[in-house]
Amino acid sequence: MLSTESRMRGDMQVRFGGRYGKTHCRKAVRRSVPSLRASRGGNIIALAQELYASDSLPYLLERIAEQAPNVRPVSFSFGGQPLSKPSFRQLEVVPLSSPALLSYLRQRGINTELAKRECREVRYLTDGKPYFAVGFPNRSGGYEIRNKFFKGCIAPKDITHIRQEQPKESCYLFEGFMDYLSFLTLRLERCPARPDLDGQDYIVLNSTSNLSKAIRPLGGYGLIHCFLDNDKAGMEAVQELREEYGLRIRDASHIYGGYNDLNDFLRSKQNEQPERQQEKPERKGKGFRM
16 A cells, blocks of 8 residues: 555656746746756656646647746657547645645644645556645636645646635735735734635736736735735836836735745744734734734
């Protein structure tokens, strides 16, 4: 019987996206792109097939263009397989409950009860082997998927727009769902009695390459707080939004200054284990609070 770790990883040794690597590609994609490592040989198309668990050529080319715009695949072979043949088999979306996935989220500093509310557990077969991951849904029916060994998506790729029951004046913008979950965790830790998690709407880009898809829905808000990465990509995205919406844009990245993103900030603060201090009364109209 395969161990939990082996089932999550299978034969594929891949680390992709997120904070696992340090290679950068900024010109067209506006985000960090780590080196890609796979245990199987082959060209860039074959690697993309493994990373995104898909055989759809248009989809794979689009993902390669997003993540490595300077790479131009010129020769490839799918071994006679139909290009539209999906690689995700027996896809199942269930409530998040796997001990391995919950442990992974705790390692990232995420409150697992919040994660259970916001995410799902996605189970599927690829090449006849079982995999499972944390799944974060987007507005088009796709999922961002993460586990300890893999970061990818189930197409279609899109933003996630989280609206409250009552219309809100402000919207908080995040690059990835780990940063969104980090914000919710920080707010709950600092204000456990009244965390105000539903006091605003949220948009998660699921990649800064999706920024253009968020422009129109953001137009309905009077205030837009940006929790993007403290890097060139994040600054460029904020600048683009300011050109569109001017003073409605508030850059909140100074709150986690010195850290790459909100999740890095969260994990650092939890590792420090600071002494608990009595909360000071909140003052209205004195700027943004975490």
